[in-house]
Amino acid sequence: MVSLTKEQSVQEKLKILTDAAKYDVACTSSGVDRRGTSDGVHGNGIGNSINAGICHSFSGDGRCISLLKILFTNECIYDCKYCINRKSNDVPRASFTPDEVCKLTIEFYRRNYIEGLFLSSGILYNPTYTMELLYQTLYKLRTVYHFLGYIHVKAIPGADPLLIEKIGFLADRMSINLELPTAEGLKNIAPNKNRKLILGPMRQIQNGITQSKNELAVYRNAPRFVAGGQSTQMIIGATNEQDYQILQVSEGLYQKFGLKRVFYSAFVNVNEDKALPATIGGPPLLREHRLYQADWLLRFYGFKAQELLDEQHPNLNVLLDPKEDWAVRHLEAFPVEVNRADLHTLLRVPGIGVKSATRIVKARLSARLTFEDLKKLGVTLKRALYFITCNGRMMYPTKLSEDYIVRQLTDSVKRVNFGSDGMSYRQMSLFDDYHVNAAPDIITLKKAAGGEF
């Protein structure tokens, strides 16, 4: 690929290559604790990293800006239908040099604009060549510029495994995008990619991480391989997979590939490709939101994908969040006595999160909890009150019936509604929000609320 345009300035390049990278979701800087000095005073580099991750800014879409998220180049030999940088698109192209990336990272970092670097790339010539460019950049940043901040780098499917291993010792997190939940979907939309090429390096990184952890257990100063773990990303709504399939894939990735995070990205039809669905009403943000909620349930609340969804009930409920939805279908498990139930049971109550559940368990060691106390501990009683008792009593007399609780939970005016204009807290209406034209009869309404759609 020969660029016929004149030499671009760094500013132009940054604009093009940021714009090209923005559809990548993972902008987290968490998972690694690394000090920049030996004693809080002396150090010979720049940067450190804290486990919780730090957000440095938030862009106009409300997403966090933590890392300098750029592509190394947006020149690409692939022609994936969903991607803005595909080769058949006529968009301005640019490439950084390793030094430009290093300089930008360091200067932004010194001013505390960013927490580190997120480097991805289009495929220039071939995967191995591209990966080598990324390696050069990272190597320079770590050894010449002595940068100790966070680095997230994309592994490029099909690149030489040796390069992936070498780059793993420089980066804090690596990720390979799964792009689509099923192999079939991938074949249709991204003709140059295949599932095997994606899962291969993913397995390699997983093995590398395990090996590195074992070595660290014996040798304290052994080099660390991808200390922040690996992540991946799936596009939601480009193909017709159901939520059940997506969640099962995520669960498999967490269990079998030891992934740290799976990111979901609501599909935006940037290319207006005819093979892909149009996103006129905006990207499917509510679906993305529900998937993230379900993802959290898998990772932190001890739920299994099978419990949340099944073949008869393959999509997440629009009106209720996944935990409420599970709870109203399993009323036999409720009500839960807050002063006695174990942590695991408490975590399954809607309105009680990980934080409030641990607080409850700790606080009840020294006192019997009342509803008043629960409020103080951060329990959302508005949702929890149908499912809990305190000292044998419910907060208000309520019926333990699915219909009743669903009506109560969905009735409140304050339910979140995601539209293309973002979140609005107006009352949801079936007619406006869900494009129902005729007034639904009572059975349909009940079904809708029970999540049978």
Next chain:
Amino acid sequence: MDTILVCPHSLEGVFTAIYIAYRDKMVHDNTHIQTQLEQELETQRVLFSEYREIQPDEELFGKVRRTLIERIGWEVYEQICEAMAMEKPGMADSVYHTVVKALSKGPNTGCYVLQNLTDPYIHKVAMASQNVWREIHHLMGFVRFEELAGEEPILYSQIGPKNNVVTFLAPHFADRFPMENFMLHDCKRGIFVVHPKNQPWYVRLEQGVNSIILPPVTKEEETYRELFREFCQSIMIQSRRNDKLQRQMLPIRFREFMVEFS
């Protein structure tokens, strides 16, 4: 009759008052600590109570500090310090009674004191510490340095936090930029944290100084500001635009000091 110990709003002041309350064998339930700053915020005085002024004393502070770290552990001690960074009425008193509760139980239980959230004093301290920690964590990200010209460039940052957190931020940045000269300036309280290259950081108080004269910014500074603004603009996905979410994640009060919003 209640006794109210009045001290300056600082860890030194409150710990000295705690020492005195223990030394003079006061009945803890009838004793309260109020700081001068809290008195300004809440001008009402309580009738039929004795007010007693306490002068902070470094030695007594050290004694209390040592005991606390030993008995309640570093983590809880840090949380108590964070709570004191919040300038709200009743905070010193809550800290005092939390300390009393922590020390009244047997050995090795002090570190669990903040778990008993049903106690109003402890609840107040725990929530304040959480609140302050959140602001510290926010500012670790939202602080923006600008490069000032000089023999060696100096990174300078101005912040106006709700709570008095600038000293909590200093260790983080000192660890992050050991080879930089940097300065954090809390312009609401007139507190400077100064970190010379490869040396420990220190605090300077310049209260009452309205304007300080700073050297001009370097030539490249404007370039990088512009680059970052450009970056923040390009990274946004127009079809997901959501100002409300942005406001929720990054409250307006921080934006005054951030280059991408100026």
